[in-house]
Amino acid sequence: MADTAIPTPSRRFGPAWPVTGLFLLAGLASFLVLGRQLPPELWWRALVDPDPARLDQLAAHYVLFPRFAVALLVGAALGLAGTILQQVLRNPLAEPATLGISAGAHLSLAVATLWIPEALALGREWVALAGAGLSAAALLALSWRKGLSPVTVVLAGLVLSLYAGSVSGVMVLFNHDLLIGLFLWGAGFLDQQDWGMAAFLAPRLAVLAVAAALVLRPLVLLGLGEGGARSLGLSVVGARLAGLLIAVMLTALTVAAVGVVSFVGLAAPTIVGMAGARRLGQRMLWAPLCGAALLWATDALVLMAPITYRELPTGAVTAVLGVPMLLWLLPRLRTSAPPVLSAAAQPPRASRPALVLAGAALLLPLALWMAVAFGSGPDGWGWSSGDDLAALGPWRLPRALAALSGGAMLAVAGAMLQRMTGNPLAAPEILGVSSGAILGVIVLMFSADAPERGAQIAAGGAGAVAVLAAMLALGRKDGFSPDRLLLAGIATSSISGVVVAVLMAGQDPRLQTLVTWLSGSTYMVGWTDGLAAVLLAMLAIGAIPFVARWLDLLPLGGGVAAALGVSPSLSRIALFSLSALLTAAATLIVGPLSFVGLMGPHLARMLGLQRAAAHLAGSAMLGGLIMLMADWLGRSVIFPYQVPAGLLASVIGGPFLLWLLGRR
Amino acid sequence: MPKMTGAVDRRRFLQAAAALPLGLLAGGAWSAEPGVDGGVCALDWTSAQALLSLGIVPHGLPEIDRYRRSVIEPAVPDGVPDIGARAEPNLELLDRLAPARFVTDGMLSAVRGRLERIAPLTLYQSFDTGSVDGDRGSGQLAFAIASLRGLADGLGVPDAADRAAARLDHALEEARARLSGRERRPLYILSVLDGRRVLIHGRNSLYQDLLDRLEIENAWTGPSGPYGHATVTMDRLTGRPDAGLVNIGSEGKRALEALADLPLFAGLPFLREGRVTILPPILFYGGVPTAERFVRLLGERLPQRHG
Numbered sequence: 001m002a003d004t005a006i007p008t009p010s011r012r013f014g015p016a017w018p019v020t021g022l023f024l025l026a027g028l029a030s031f032l033v034l035g036r037q038l039p040p041e042l043w044w045r046a047l048v049d050p051d052p053a054r055l056d057q058l059a060a061h062y063v064l065f066p067r068f069a070v071a072l073l074v075g076a077a078l079g080l081a082g083t084i085l086q087q088v089l090r091n092p093l094a095e096p097a098t099l100g101i102s103a104g105a106h107l108s109l110a111v112a113t114l115w116i117p118e119a120l121a122l123g124r125e126w127v128a129l130a131g132a133g134l135s136a137a138a139l140l141a142l143s144w145r146k147g148l149s150p151v152t153v154v155l156a157g158l159v160l161s162l163y164a165g166s167v168s169g170v171m172v173l174f175n176h177d178l179l180i181g182l183f184l185w186g187a188g189f190l191d192q193q194d195w196g197m198a199a200f201l202a203p204r205l206a207v208l209a210v211a212a213a214l215v216l217r218p219l220v221l222l223g224l225g226e227g228g229a230r231s232l233g234l235s236v237v238g239a240r241l242a243g244l245l246i247a248v249m250l251t252a253l254t255v256a257a258v259g260v261v262s263f264v265g266l267a268a269p270t271i272v273g274m275a276g277a278r279r280l281g282q283r284m285l286w287a288p289l290c291g292a293a294l295l296w297a298t299d300a301l302v303l304m305a306p307i308t309y310r311e312l313p314t315g316a317v318t319a320v321l322g323v324p325m326l327l328w329l330l331p332r333l334r335t336s337a338p339p340v341l342s343a344a345a346q347p348p349r350a351s352r353p354a355l356v357l358a359g360a361a362l363l364l365p366l367a368l369w370m371a372v373a374f375g376s377g378p379d380g381w382g383w384s385s386g387d388d389l390a391a392l393g394p395w396r397l398p399r400a401l402a403a404l405s406g407g408a409m410l411a412v413a414g415a416m417l418q419r420m421t422g423n424p425l426a427a428p429e430i431l432g433v434s435s436g437a438i439l440g441v442i443v444l445m446f447s448a449d450a451p452e453r454g455a456q457i458a459a460g461g462a463g464a465v466a467v468l469a470a471m472l473a474l475g476r477k478d479g480f481s482p483d484r485l486l487l488a489g490i491a492t493s494s495i496s497g498v499v500v501a502v503l504m505a506g507q508d509p510r511l512q513t514l515v516t517w518l519s520g521s522t523y524m525v526g527w528t529d530g531l532a533a534v535l536l537a538m539l540a541i542g543a544i545p546f547v548a549r550w551l552d553l554l555p556l557g558g559g560v561a562a563a564l565g566v567s568p569s570l571s572r573i574a575l576f577s578l579s580a581l582l583t584a585a586a587t588l589i590v591g592p593l594s595f596v597g598l599m600g601p602h603l604a605r606m607l608g609l610q611r612a613a614a615h616l617a618g619s620a621m622l623g624g625l626i627m628l629m630a631d632w633l634g635r636s637v638i639f640p641y642q643v644p645a646g647l648l649a650s651v652i653g654g655p656f657l658l659w660l661l662g663r664r
Numbered sequence: 665m666p667k668m669t670g671a672v673d674r675r676r677f678l679q680a681a682a683a684l685p686l687g688l689l690a691g692g693a694w695s696a697e698p699g700v701d702g703g704v705c706a707l708d709w710t711s712a713q714a715l716l717s718l719g720i721v722p723h724g725l726p727e728i729d730r731y732r733r734s735v736i737e738p739a740v741p742d743g744v745p746d747i748g749a750r751a752e753p754n755l756e757l758l759d760r761l762a763p764a765r766f767v768t769d770g771m772l773s774a775v776r777g778r779l780e781r782i783a784p785l786t787l788y789q790s791f792d793t794g795s796v797d798g799d800r801g802s803g804q805l806a807f808a809i810a811s812l813r814g815l816a817d818g819l820g821v822p823d824a825a826d827r828a829a830a831r832l833d834h835a836l837e838e839a840r841a842r843l844s845g846r847e848r849r850p851l852y853i854l855s856v857l858d859g860r861r862v863l864i865h866g867r868n869s870l871y872q873d874l875l876d877r878l879e880i881e882n883a884w885t886g887p888s889g890p891y892g893h894a895t896v897t898m899d900r901l902t903g904r905p906d907a908g909l910v911n912i913g914s915e916g917k918r919a920l921e922a923l924a925d926l927p928l929f930a931g932l933p934f935l936r937e938g939r940v941t942i943l944p945p946i947l948f949y950g951g952v953p954t955a956e957r958f959v960r961l962l963g964e965r966l967p968q969r970h971g
Contacts, residue, residue, distance in 0.1 A: 055902045055931055062928035063899045191897050193860060194926050309866070309887040309894035378745075378757065395756040453774045516751045523752045524774045640747055640754035 015272040015286040022293035029300030030068060034060065064303075066192040071299040071314070072292040073201045074190070074254045075264055079291020080212060081250040082265030083283050087219050088243040092273075095266035096251035100160030102260040104135025105252060107164040110171050125200065125256040132252035135160055140244070142658060156658075159425055159598070163654040188259040188315015190299050197257050208250050212284060215242045220280045261315040263322025264291050270325075294318075323495055327474065327488060353614040356607050360621040364404075367625055371400040371632040376639040396635070398530030399522040403631035403645050404624040405530075405537035406522075406590035411600025411623020412540045413579035413586070415616050418601055419551045420575050427597045428583040432492030434592035436467030437584055438518065439496050442503070445514060453524055457588050464584035467492055468577065520591035520646015522631050533589045537620070540582050544616045547575060551612035594630075594646035596623045599653045602660050626653065704819065705763035705783070707753055707772055709735050710790045710950045715767060716740065717831075717953040718816050718824040723763045726750045735947045737957045758782050767815065788815045790951025791870065793890040804892070805873035808951035832956045836877050839963025843878060846967060849939070850883035850907040851875065856916035859923070861897055865948070868892045874955055878962075883907035891949060898923060901932065908939040910962065917942045941965050 031040075038046055038060050045051070050061035078096060085094040096102070108131020112119045119127050142156040192198070218239035254261065268291035269283055277283045298321065299314045372393060374383050384392055410428050417426040428434070440463025444451050451459070471488050500518070516523065525533075550571040553561040558568040583597075600623025601615065609618040630652070631645035703723025706712035712725040716738035724747040725731065728740055745761060748754035755775070758766075759782050766785045779785055792807040809829055816825030853871045854864040865871045866888025875882050883904040888894045901909075911920060920942075924935040934940060943961045947954050 052927075052931060055905070058928050058931045059899050059902060062926070063897075189860075191860060191899075193897075193899065193923075193928050307887060309889035311861070311895055311897070378760065391759065392756060395759060451773060452776060456774055516749075521752065523755075526775075526778050635756075640757045641749050642752050642754065 015275045015277040015282065015290070018271050018275050019286060019290045019293055022290065022297050026293055026297035026300050029297065029304055033300055033303045034064060037064065062194050063192060066195045066198050067190055067299065067303075068296060069195070069198040070192055070201065070258065071190055071296040073198060073205055074258055074261060075268070075292040075295030076288035077201070077205050077208075077250045077254045077291075078261060078265040078295070079268035079288040080209065080284065081247040081254075082267075082291070083269040083280075083287040084212060084219065084243050084247040084250075085265070086269050087223060087280055087283075088240050088247070090223070092270065093266065095263065096247065096254075097161070097260060097262040097265070099139055099157035099248070099251070100135050100164060101132045101157075101248055101251045102255045102262075103161035103164035103168075104138075105129070105132040105255045106260070107131055107168050108134070110168050114171060125253075128256035129252050132248065132255060135164060136244075136248040136252075138658070140241075156425070158430065159427070159595075159658065162427075162429060162595070163650060163658070167651055167654075188261045188313045188318070189311065190258050190261075190295075190302075190314045191311075201253060201257055204253055205250070208246055208253075209288075212246050215239070215246065216281060216284065219243050223280060259313075259315055261295065262319045263325070264295050264318055267291075267322060267325055268294055320495065323492070351608075353609050353611065353618075356609060357614060357617055357621070360618060360625070363625065364621060367628055368400055368404065371628055372396045375632070376636045378640075381636075394527075398525050398527050399631055399635070400628055401530045402522050402525040402533045402589050403627040405533035406586040407594070407596045407600065407627025407630075407649075408537045408620040408624035409533075409540050409582040409586040410590075410594065410597040410627075411604075411619040412544070412616055413582040414597030414623070415601035415604070415619040416547065416551065416575050416579045417597075419612060419615070420554055420572065420579075422555050424602070425598065427595065428579060428586075429592065429594075429597060430489050431580055431583050432467050432471060432489035433464040433580045433584045434587040435489075435492050435496035436463040436465070437461070437587045438592060439463045439499060440466075441517070442496075442499060442514065453526065453529070456524075457529065460588045461584060464580070464587065468580045468584070471580075472573065472577070516644055517591050519644040520594050520649070521634075521642070521644035522590050523642065523644075525589060529589055533585070536582070536585050537624070540578075541617065541620050543578065544613055544620075547571075547578065548611070548613035548616065550575060551616070590627065591644065591646045594627065594649045595653050595657055596626050596646075596649055599623070599626055599649070599657055602657065606660070703761075703763050704765045704767055705747065705758065705761060707747075707766055707768040707779075708750055709947060710769050711767040711788050712740070713738060713947065713950045713953040714788055714790065714812055714815055717812070717828045717956075718819065718821055719827075720819065720821070720824075722767075724758065724761050726753050734945045735950070736945060738953055755779070755782075765819075786815065786818055790954075791891065791949040803873070804868065804870040805877075805955060808870065808955065812952045828952050828956075832952055832959070835956045835959045835963070836874075839959045840878055842963040842967055843880075848880050850881035850904050852883045852901055852904075852907055852909045852934070853912065854884075854909070855912045856919040856923075857895065859919045861895055862901075863893050864888075864896055864901075865893050870948070870951070870955060871958065874959055874962075878959070893948065898929060898932075905933045907934055908941065908966075909934045910941045910943060910966070912943050912948075912958075913945050914942060941968075 034040075034043055037056055042057065043060070046057040046060035047065050050057035052058065081096045082094070085096065085099070086092055088094075105128035108127050109120075111131075112127045139156050139160055142160075222236065222239050222243070251265075269287040271294075272283055272286040272290050277286045295314070295318065298318050302312050302314045302317055305312055373385065373389055375381070375392075375396070413428040413431075414426070417428060417431070418424055420426075437460035440459040440461070441456050443463070444455060444459035448455065471492070474488055500514075503514075550561075550566055553564055553566050554568065554571060554575075561568050561571070600619040603622045603626075604615050604618035607618060607622075609615045626649055627645055630649035634643035634645050634648045637643065704715055704720055705724040706715050706722040706726075708726065709731055712722050712731065713735060715722045721741055722744060724745045725740065726747050727750055728744060728746040731740060745757070747757055747761070750771075753772070755778060758779070763783050765783050766779055767788050768779075768785055769789055770787055772779065776785065788811060790808050790811050792804055809825075809832075812828060813822070813825040816822050816828075852864060853869075853875070854862040856862050864884050864886075865882075866884050866886065867882065868888055869892030872882050872892075884894075884901075885903075886894060886896065886900065901907075909920075911917070920935070920940055923929045929935050941962075943958070943965060946958050946961070
């Protein structure tokens with residue numbers, strides 16, 4: 001996720017063309033939608049002064065017209081926010097959703113719904129704004145030490161939104177009925193019932209637009225790069241902060257109003273940029289127009305879709321439309337050399353890494369024994385032995401083994417990805433293969449009557465392999481640039497997120513087991529898959545000596561690696577495929593969610609394991625231990641209920657992880 | 665497609681029915697005395713409802729507190745063990761409870777093998793997800809009754825199913841009597857989800873059959889999904905100005921009042937004229953016990969509100 005920039009388009013059409021085209025499309029679709037409801041001669045009447053006795057006129061006045069207005073306003077706000085963020089972060093892939101603002105707002109609404117419903121009486125908007133503001137503050141705190149460096153901000157945002165998502169996950173798991181409305185809200189529905197939302201948005205967006213115009217000049221100077229801007233007397237941090245603040249407030253408003261609408265903030269500035277709007281002033285004028293037209297057109301097309309038993313959230317549709325656009329953009333991005341981790345940030349190297357590893361290895365059997373023998377049951381907490389242990393063992397041991405092995409696999413995958421990309425936040429969760437596995441299982445669930453565990457694993461595995469193949473095909477062109485692979489993974493992940501959101505909105509009772517699996521539960525693991533997991537984890541650890549040399553050399557740069565006899569693209573394919581396969585296997589066994597792929601490797605580094613071989617082995621053991629403990633805790637704390645291990649690991653480990661990353 | 669539905673329904677039902685005795689044979693002899701001999705454990709709420717309506721106190725059922733809040737009837741007596749979450753009943757605890765039999769709706773198919781190591785499984789599906797929207801009469805009631813009979817036969821208490829069915833008939837008669845002499849308005853049967861959107865029950869829901877029995881028209885004739893309901897925005901409910909509205913779930917009251925204040929919905933006749941009935945929570949897919957609860961509550965509360 002290094003500095004990237006859109007190449008200058010060879011021929012410029014001018015930004016007016018695509019924007020006008022989109023507006024024409026939106027207008028046409030809207031006319032058709034309106035025409036189904038009212039004859040054209042009544043449209044004006046319905047807009048300004050509907051006949052209160054006529055339901056069709058009332059519906060046009062209070063449902064359709066405000067919906068168009070909200071689509072325009074939200075689209076414009078996202079377009080503007082995206083433009084500012086891309087300028088501030090100097091990263092053409094930055095967009096409001098990647099900062100974690102929407103996830104933070106979603107979380108605050110869930111918290112308020114459950115524990116402080118009085119706050120909702122003040123207005124959902126304010127609750128959501130508070131959450132959005134808090135997550136933005138956390139984002140700034142995390143990346144402040146790095147001088148708000150673009151890469152850190154984007155990755156911190158990603159981790160934050162994964163984290164907020166997992167906390168919401170726990171709450172939904174245990175309060176599904178109360179929070180179902182929140183799922184609907186989070187999916188990005190634009191429908192309206194009066195002009196209230198449009199009236200809420202319009203003045204606030206106008207104020208923020210004026211503010212954006214005021215910071216135009218400093219933002220332009222930021223585009224010169226830090227050195228250039230500073231030499232012109234600009235406070236780089238101050239300018240970035242002002243820009244971020246405006247973008248965050250724009251995003252928070254739209255999220256509070258309609259939920260998560262992704263990719264409009266990315267697409268609008270990109271489209272006008274490709275069409276020839278080069279200067280920031282131009283882009284800040286055209287991108288909001290383009291965003292408005294884009295969202296209006298998408299929403300009007302959604303309105304034209306045939307009516308079925310479930311409604312299609314517009315936010316989900318934009319996300320789906322955005323994926324091919326993102327994938328199309330990726331090969332056109334220039335990536336710079338991978339960022340080298342600064343030496344000062346590294347913890348001291350252990351003098352005897354072997355001793356550290358041996359210590360961790362000793363802990364493993366102890367922990368495993370405790371996870372099986374100690375726990376809570378109907379009679380409270382206690383150790384079991386003898387016949388008791390023999391009775392409990394078949395239920396506890398496979399899960400403990402699966403958690404241990406799954407954690408180890410994820411941590412090895414994470415350590416490989418982080419070393420390969422030089423990126424401390426490259427988590428296996430964002431690879432996209434988990435997403436493929438999820439989609440595979442969902443397809444099976446909705447096509448087969450009562451799928452058993454074996455069929456689920458096969459379907460999930462097929463999905464993961466399909467995504468892996470697609471990503472390898474995609475990455476072939478540019479020598480498997482790690483940044484692009486990660487970005488393509490993020491794009492793929494968003495697809496499964498959308499599918500799950502749409503299904504949730506459809507109220508299907510079959511989703512309950514899916515939700516638990518998605519939150520990282522080892523519940524379904526039996527002997528077969530438990531032992532298979534152990535075998536795979538052993539293979540992963542066995543592979544460490546073979547890949548360690550690559551991982552030591554690749555961060556030195558492709559040239560150095562090649563000179564020392566390592567082919568950069570071949571080794572990258574191998575490493576990437578290996579981490580993808582490990583992630584897929586772990587996903588199938590312990591679910592797609594956990595930060596263990598980040599926590600394991602970072603803890604191992606903190607213990608001073610720096611060389612690739614020691615780092616990977618240490619990550620495996622620590623990752624395994626974390627998941628084992630999480631699974632044990634999850635099985636015991638609220639017996640007979642269970643908290644999924646992945647969820648527990650993220651919720652408890654997340655704050656620690658954020659602290660760790662912020663410190664570096 | 666619609667032409668095929670009869671055959672598909674029958675086939676699916678036979679599959680479900682055929683699974684019942686198979687599971688039972690594996691379990692060996694079964695006492696005719698309900699609730700003894702190790703007991704029957706319900707792995708989900710619809711199974712728990714079915715057992716309780718057959719007069720069998722389940723030896724374990726999931727999420728008892730929430731059952732008491734959201735399903736309510738038939739009431740769970742004190743002392744029944746809570747086996748954990750519906751999505752993940754605690755296997756370790758189930759093993760220790762050692763029931764003689766599980767009753768499940770089939771959602772836990774992924775752990776079926778391991779459940780069978782503890783006790784044989786009986787499949788009880790109270791809702792026919794294969795019924796296709798668009799039929800006249802959903803067939804759900806017949807499916808639910810047949811399904812309950814199958815369960816009762818398998819458990820050796822065939823008379824209990826007859827009694828449960830008779831209770832439902834009685835509730836239907838009573839409700840018909842209460843509603844007689846009144847104008848039968850079409851009804852929207854729904855639950856408010858989030859202030860803008862409702863879950864509305866369509867032609868392949870259990871409620872469709874019950875409304876048919878009460879000679880009340882279902883005002884929602886739009887699409888509905890495999891579980892008999894659709895998620896729609898309130899403004900779609902403009903088709904039947906003469907209709908009344910029945911909201912299932914007490915928490916919908918406030919949302920409906922807020923909606924009634926909006927100018928758009930002030931125009932909806934059932935809100936304007938107060939033709940809104942609020943029923944306490946009812947499990948949508950629960951078969952015979954659900955039907956009995958719905959019919960009784962509707963008979964009690966509808967006459968208070970609707971002209």
